[in-house]
Amino acid sequence: MNNIETSGSTALSLRNVTKTYVMGADTVHALRGVSIDIDRNEYVAVMGPSGSGKSTLMHLIGCLDVPTSGTYSLEGRMVAEMSESQLAEIRNRQIGFVFQTFNLIPRSNIFHNVELPLVYGGVGKAERRERTELAIKRVGLTDRMKHKPNELSGGQRQRVAIARALVFDPSIILADEPTGNLDSKTGDEIMTVLDGLHDAGQTIILVTHEDYIARHALRTVRLLDGSIESDVKNGLGAGGNH
Amino acid sequence: MKLAIDIGESFQIAISAIRANKARGVLTTLGIIIGIIAVVLTMTAANGLHNQFRQSFAAVGADVIYVSRMPWVVMGDFFTYRNRPAIELREARELEGRLRGRGIVNPSMSTQRDVKYRAETIDAMRIVGTTEKQMLVSSGRPQSGRFIMGSDVTYKKNVCVIGTNVRDGLFGSANPLNKKIKIGRAVFRVIGVMEEQGGSFLGGPNFDRQIFVPITSYVKAFGGQRGRQSVNISVKAPSKEAMEDFEFVVIGEMRKIRKLRPAEPDNFSINKLDTLVGAFNNVMGVVLLVGLLVTSISLFVGGVGVMNIMFVSVTERTREIGIRKAIGAKRRSILLQFLFESAIICLLGGVIGIVLASLLTAVINTVLMPASVSVSIVIVAVTVAVAVGVVAGFVPAWRGSKLDPVEALRYE
Numbered sequence: 001m002n003n004i005e006t007s008g009s010t011a012l013s014l015r016n017v018t019k020t021y022v023m024g025a026d027t028v029h030a031l032r033g034v035s036i037d038i039d040r041n042e043y044v045a046v047m048g049p050s051g052s053g054k055s056t057l058m059h060l061i062g063c064l065d066v067p068t069s070g071t072y073s074l075e076g077r078m079v080a081e082m083s084e085s086q087l088a089e090i091r092n093r094q095i096g097f098v099f100q101t102f103n104l105i106p107r108s109n110i111f112h113n114v115e116l117p118l119v120y121g122g123v124g125k126a127e128r129r130e131r132t133e134l135a136i137k138r139v140g141l142t143d144r145m146k147h148k149p150n151e152l153s154g155g156q157r158q159r160v161a162i163a164r165a166l167v168f169d170p171s172i173i174l175a176d177e178p179t180g181n182l183d184s185k186t187g188d189e190i191m192t193v194l195d196g197l198h199d200a201g202q203t204i205i206l207v208t209h210e211d212y213i214a215r216h217a218l219r220t221v222r223l224l225d226g227s228i229e230s231d232v233k234n235g236l237g238a239g240g241n242h
Numbered sequence: 243m244k245l246a247i248d249i250g251e252s253f254q255i256a257i258s259a260i261r262a263n264k265a266r267g268v269l270t271t272l273g274i275i276i277g278i279i280a281v282v283l284t285m286t287a288a289n290g291l292h293n294q295f296r297q298s299f300a301a302v303g304a305d306v307i308y309v310s311r312m313p314w315v316v317m318g319d320f321f322t323y324r325n326r327p328a329i330e331l332r333e334a335r336e337l338e339g340r341l342r343g344r345g346i347v348n349p350s351m352s353t354q355r356d357v358k359y360r361a362e363t364i365d366a367m368r369i370v371g372t373t374e375k376q377m378l379v380s381s382g383r384p385q386s387g388r389f390i391m392g393s394d395v396t397y398k399k400n401v402c403v404i405g406t407n408v409r410d411g412l413f414g415s416a417n418p419l420n421k422k423i424k425i426g427r428a429v430f431r432v433i434g435v436m437e438e439q440g441g442s443f444l445g446g447p448n449f450d451r452q453i454f455v456p457i458t459s460y461v462k463a464f465g466g467q468r469g470r471q472s473v474n475i476s477v478k479a480p481s482k483e484a485m486e487d488f489e490f491v492v493i494g495e496m497r498k499i500r501k502l503r504p505a506e507p508d509n510f511s512i513n514k515l516d517t518l519v520g521a522f523n524n525v526m527g528v529v530l531l532v533g534l535l536v537t538s539i540s541l542f543v544g545g546v547g548v549m550n551i552m553f554v555s556v557t558e559r560t561r562e563i564g565i566r567k568a569i570g571a572k573r574r575s576i577l578l579q580f581l582f583e584s585a586i587i588c589l590l591g592g593v594i595g596i597v598l599a600s601l602l603t604a605v606i607n608t609v610l611m612p613a614s615v616s617v618s619i620v621i622v623a624v625t626v627a628v629a630v631g632v633v634a635g636f637v638p639a640w641r642g643s644k645l646d647p648v649e650a651l652r653y654e
Contacts, residue, residue, distance in 0.1 A: 089570065091569065103561075104565075120566075122244035
């Protein structure tokens with residue numbers, strides 16, 4: 001078996017990860033041997049044109065999918081060998097998703113949307129209430145708890161999504177184009193929230209194709225045609241407001 | 243604990259999903275509603291028939307053998323029975339003598355006559371000539387006054403004991419005791435009123451519409467003397483267990499009385515409650531079969547409707563399934579969510595069906611026969627409805643639970 005060295009501070013580690021899809025007669029190589037290590041409390045932006053494989057990489061890191069070959073360890077646990085139900089547990093406790101289209105449950109109110117990961121994690125009612133209220137407070141929406149998602153603005157919805165992502169204290173927050181559906185001012189607000197989470201110790205991986213968004217991160221990984229084109233640390237004061 | 247939380251969540255999701263599509267939910271349940279009405283009505287009808295049967299034939303003792311010219315349930319050629327010699331009163335006495343106290347023997351005869359009291363007339367009442375032993379072979383008891391006594395029979399007294407319908411028809415709320423009524427052309431004095439026994443069953447005798455008179459007065463007044471009218475002989479066995487052996491004893495003695503040679507068939511019939519129960523079970527079987535057929539067809543159609551709508555529901559919420567899976571829902575949670583939705587839709591249909599069936603039952607109760615929806619019927623109906631929901635919802639729920647999260651999240 002592949003033995004992956006994981007230092008105490010490594011959050012996740014990918015080694016020679018490939019992903020191929022068979023679509024009819026064609027085989028699509030979405031990832032062609034990607035290796036990457038991300039430490040705890042890193043703030044990484046993943047960039048690349050569409051078709052470069054960044055969505056696939058996000059899905060693999062988020063345990064929504066498993067690699068065709070190569071290894072992936074998250075907090076020292078090998079993901080490729082896990083069952084569907086174990087993957088669901090990882091997504092539940094270790095990963096917090098923030099999507100471009102918010103992806104809230106429309107019929108449920110804000111409180112219930114944020115509470116949902118705790119429900120699926122089998123947390124008792126009193127603890128759920130406490131943790132949910134805390135998460136909603138962190139994104140500043142305590143006065144909106146009983147509202148439905150369609151009663152909130154786009155920025156507020158994305159903040160609800162962030163609260164849902166962090167309610168279970170995940171190892172990583174995976175934000176996929178979190179500002180893609182927002183105007184630039186609201187987008188900045190969302191980035192400020194994410195920056196704040198990073199400052200508080202949270203590991204964040206951010207997928208974006210906007211340079212000014214990527215500049216919030218401290219490290220930028222660029223993908224092209226399923227391979228890593230560049231992987232650089234953003235210098236402090238390199239134009240970002242971080 | 244985890245499962246309980248899962249179930250609670252699934253229940254909430256199901257309720258809110260159904261609330262969001264109220265009209266669709268109700269339309270979907272139409273088939274289930276009809277199916278559950280069929281379930282309830284079939285069971286109510288079966289219960290009603292059963293109760294009415296028991297009520298109607300409560301007077302027919304389970305340990306009594308009835309010797310008559312005709313069988314109660316005629317099978318085969320009617321005329322072979324019709325041509326049999328009538329059973330005579332003399333033969334009843336002879337049978338009593340031969341049994342020597344091994345069974346209680348009561349002869350009876352019956353006919354129909356119009357009955358009059360002052361201006362009131364009731365047509366075609368059943369007039370039964372019997373003896374004081376009627377009380378020993380039948381469960382009916384007088385509610386007021388007294389029954390016929392031995393001396394009434396011996397001295398051919400013109401006294402009568404009437405059923406509740408006769409009393410109501412002739413006397414209304416007045417006291418009938420010691421009033422003189424005209425039965426056919428003879429005058430009889432009312433000495434008692436029988437307890438109410440319930441209505442007739444499938445064309446059987448209505449025991450509340452009959453009048454008992456001493457058999458001797460009956461012969462005198464209604465002319466059943468020589469072979470014209472046949473006597474029915476009731477013989478009470480020493481015990482229910484001894485019925486079978488006792489039946490052969492009675493048959494043997496009757497054959498001796500009638501001097502039948504061994505090769506000759508019986509020219510009389512042995513009737514008992516079992517004969518009626520057999521006939522009743524045939525009727526019941528048909529009712530249940532038809533009910534079962536209607537029930538299963540409508541539940542099947544209803545179930546297919548629910549399955550269809552659940553497929554729609556799963557497809558509509560593909561993206562929601564993707565979101566739930568992304569934040570940690572396992573296949574079990576998704577499966578439960580849709581199974582609950584399906585089961586609750588069907589439960590809703592079941593409840594509506596039970597309410598409608600109860601209304602129908604109330605109508606049946608007033609116009610057709612005594613019927614009521616019992617707790618056990620409701621429990622069965624609810625169980626059936628939920629079971630249909632679970633079965634019909636399973637395949638759509640299974641399909642939803644198997645969705646790939648990445649593809650489900652991309653679904654527009």
